[in-house]
Amino acid sequence: QVQLVESGGGLVQAGGSLRLSCAASGSISSINVMGWYRQAPGKQRELVASITSGGSTNYADSVKGRFTISRNNAKNTVYLQMNSLKPEDTAVYYCRYRRPDGNEHWGQGTQVTVSS
Secondary structure, eight states: OEEEEEEOOEEEETTOOEEEEEEEEESOOSSOEEEEEEEOTTSOOEEEEEEETTOOEEEOGGGTTTEEEEEEGGGTEEEEEEOSOOGGGOEEEEEEEEOTTSOEEEOOOEEEEEEO
């Protein structure tokens, strides 16, 4: 079993920054993919960014150039630095952990609200 604990959400004005963290614990595979997804009211959950244990990253077009995903493998923690935030970034942000065999776990979500 894997547990994911997210932190760092909050309220920020447009143009501001926030940093999300997600710490994984439990039965962690050395090879995995961790990522951030978000879900706004009335919309489907969507990928924001992901990063493999080897450091390869993937971003949604809407956040490229503004968000940066990184990880500390020694701490089993993934980060999402969000800069130049826009009101449309408002959503609940979820951390996801996935092993090569497809087994996956989700965090409880953290609210990010960007005011205009």
